[in-house]
Amino acid sequence: MDFLKPATLLVLMLALLSQPAFADLASEKRPIFLTVFLHDDIPQVERHNIRRDYFVWLLKDLEHFSGRRVYLDFIERQGPLTAIDYQGQNEENTLRNWTRLVDQYIAENNRPQSITHKYLVLTRNQINEYTLGLTKPGHYAAIASMATYTAPAHEIGHMLGGNHEASQVIYKDGWWCETNITPTRVSLRANCYLYSDQNRKLMLGYLNKAR
Numbered sequence: 001m002d003f004l005k006p007a008t009l010l011v012l013m014l015a016l017l018s019q020p021a022f023a024d025l026a027s028e029k030r031p032i033f034l035t036v037f038l039h040d041d042i043p044q045v046e047r048h049n050i051r052r053d054y055f056v057w058l059l060k061d062l063e064h065f066s067g068r069r070v071y072l073d074f075i076e077r078q079g080p081l082t083a084i085d086y087q088g089q090n091e092e093n094t095l096r097n098w099t100r101l102v103d104q105y106i107a108e109n110n111r112p113q114s115i116t117h118k119y120l121v122l123t124r125n126q127i128n129e130y131t132l133g134l135t136k137p138g139h140y141a142a143i144a145s146m147a148t149y150t151a152p153a154h155e156i157g158h159m160l161g162g163n164h165e166a167s168q169v170i171y172k173d174g175w176w177c178e179t180n181i182t183p184t185r186v187s188l189r190a191n192c193y194l195y196s197d198q199n200r201k202l203m204l205g206y207l208n209k210a211r
Contacts, residue, residue: 120144
């Protein structure tokens, strides 16, 4: 009877032990990457809690229902990108200008452009009297104001395939609250700080294209 040499046996054991790790890596879903440019008009004193107030809860919700890691990168003082003139009534032109700047940034910095990479500029003020943010369904570039805590989540939701029609006003913890992509903010209602079940399904369908 032939017996394996100890060295050969050790190699085989290590190979068997490593197989689950390789399988996990192969099956892991592609992460979501959010690049957020902080507009120059945001005072330094207001920047300290941006991550906590506008994004920590958003990342938690996204990771929970998507099963994907979410990476958040803040960029400050980035020339035209953080100095864009975003206020006015011509919203289509404003979004076009922002998309052009993002395209330049992607090209010059060799950054990815895929359905799991999104680029948003966070501004201190609203775009105009009625508009807190701008993007298009499934787009990769967006503008969002600090005027409400959910404005960035609203636009990110649109970029990930969510829409107004699938939003909800729900009764939670003793009061009515609005899910992230509710089209019109009513001050008497609270923020739910999550996406509606239907929008989660839409966003999952969009993200699953990146498997």
